Amino acid sequence: xxxxxxxxxxxxxxxxxxxxxxxxxxxxxxxxxxxxxxLIVGLAPGMHGANQTGRPFTGDYAGDLLYATLTKFxxxxxxxxxxxxxxxxxxxxxxxNAVRCLPPQNKPETKEIATCRPYxxxxxxxxxxxxxxxxLGLIAxxxxxxxxxxKQSAIPFIHGQMAELDSxxxxxxxxxxxxxxxxxxxxxxQMFEDVFTSITERLNA
Ligand code: URA
Numbered sequence: 046x047x048x049x050x051x052x053x054x055x056x057x058x059x060x061x062x063x064x065x066x067x068x069x070x071x072x073x074x075x076x077x078x079x080x081x082x083x084l085i086v087g088l089a090p091g092m093h094g095a096n097q098t099g100r101p102f103t104g105d106y107a108g109d110l111l112y113a114t115l116t117k118f119x120x121x122x123x124x125x126x127x128x129x130x131x132x133x134x135x136x137x138x139x140x141x142n143a144v145r146c147l148p149p150q151n152k153p154e155t156k157e158i159a160t161c162r163p164y165x166x167x168x169x170x171x172x173x174x175x176x177x178x179x180x181l182g183l184i185a186x187x188x189x190x191x192x193x194x195x196k197q198s199a200i201p202f203i204h205g206q207m208a209e210l211d212s213x214x215x216x217x218x219x220x221x222x223x224x225x226x227x228x229x230x231x232x233x234x235q236m237f238e239d240v241f242t243s244i245t246e247r248l249n250a
Contacts, residue, residue: 048072051157054146061096061147069099072146075168076101077139082176082248083120084168085111086185088221089144089153096147100129101140106224107181110237111140114222118241137248141168143188158188165192177244178214182221189216204236207243217244 048071049055062070073090087107090096094105102108104127112125115138123133144153144161153161169175169192180186186202193210200208200216208216219240220232227233 048146050160051146053154054144054148054157057149058146061092065097068097070096070147071099072164073099073101073142074145075139075141076103077135078137079139079172080174081135081137081139081172082174083138083179083244084172084175084177085138085140085179085181086165086189087140087142087181088184089142089151090147091151092147095142098127098129101142103127103129107222110222110227110234114234114237114241117238118245120241120245139168139172141165143185153184158184159191162188162192165189169193176213176215177217177247179217179219179240179244181219182223185221186216186218204232205240205243207247215244215247217247 058070061068073095087101091105094108095101095103098104102111112121115121120138121133121135125131125133143165144158145164148157165188178189180189183202187197190197190200202218204218204220206218210216217240220226222232222237
């Protein structure tokens with residue numbers, strides 16, 4: 046929790062610690078079982094969400110749609126309550142972020158995304174039953190391709206695309222379930238659920 050790999054993010058964390066001492070204010074660990082066949086990769090913790098609670102998407106606006114959808118598709122059980130001790134359990138899925146620390150303005154720098162990538166690599170390598178990686182948004186998409194040692198041009202980001210890699214792994218791409226995307230209609234609940242329909246079909250295949 047004292048990672049100093051990104052000096053700018055470490056400094057920002059210290060600022061947040063002074064302002065919000067009760068917050069997590071540290072790299073947010075992944076959530077869910079490592080033997081899951083599905084890994085969901087978000088962008089980065091939100092200030093008053095995952096950065097506060099210490100659990101990905103928890104307390105973030107984006108978490109409302111994500112956890113509701115996971116519950117609907119049987120990938121989460123219990124009642125999501127925007128706090129890490131709500132007892133929610135993930136089944137057959139794990140959630141991580143491309144960048145584990147809170148970035149200013151919710152926008153991590155390219156260098157910070159690259160610096161955090163070894164942790165993403167660790168996630169991918171540490172999941173023995175991984176079948177599907179779901180990326181939320183372009184940044185997660187690009188970072189996962191880089192983590193897998195692939196060219197950025199190999200698989201362009203297309204919402205709803207289920208790309209089968211040479212390794213057999215499926216890369217499922219979705220627009221991020223952010224407040225901006227849902228408010229502007231770029232991502233509707235139906236569109237998001239459609240991606241999960243494709244994913245669960247693959248998981249059950
Ligand atoms: N919270 C997260 O943990 N990740 C995101 O990508 C957005 C909100």
